[in-house]
Amino acid sequence: EVQLVESGGDLVQPGRSLRLSCAASGFTFDDYVMHWVRQAPGKGLEWVSSIDWNSISIGYADSVKGRFTVSRDNAKNSLYLQMNSLRTDDTALYYCVKDLGGGAFDIWGLGTLLTVSS
């Protein structure tokens, strides 16, 4: 079964850092582009970041550029999101997402909740 399991979400103060992780299973992880998508409470979906299979091509939403860093460890079938200088508007459920192959997002994890508050 194809599965993505996020972890690392927590309650943190503004300005602090946190790293999210995503464990992938059931597919050949290093064949696929991977993404992070977030959803603030009661709001819509926001694309956060993408990373290709060999970590050469990476992209970020303007709202997180310069603060967040995406990475992957293909040997561990894992995706990461290092988040620095956190702000209250980063509060959201963060989803780890697998690319279908071409850009659509076909497999989603259940998400991990980040709350940024003093």
Add this chain to the structure above:
Amino acid sequence: EIVLTQSPATLSVSPGEGATLSCRASQSVSSNLAWYHQKPGQAPRLLIYGASTRATGIPARFSGSGSGTEFTLTISSLQSEDFAVYYCQQYNNWPMYTFGQGTKLEIK
């Protein structure tokens, strides 16, 4: 940044009836558009990609059409499990993706 505008914001439909949801892009995304739905407390699920191709396991009552800047998701004969929030997403500009703001499909 490509902006996707979905309409209407809320659509009230009776079970068994059909529904048409729209997504407009601020510039051409070719056919690089996907549709998802999200039920409360669940992760989004891919319905349509490539503007008109149904994802694995998606019933035939879901159909997508359009290209360029105008896209439509049509759901025929709504079932109870279809009432959810629907999002469109463009993936024409790697690696800058965007979602529409969503359309809530509710039971009339």
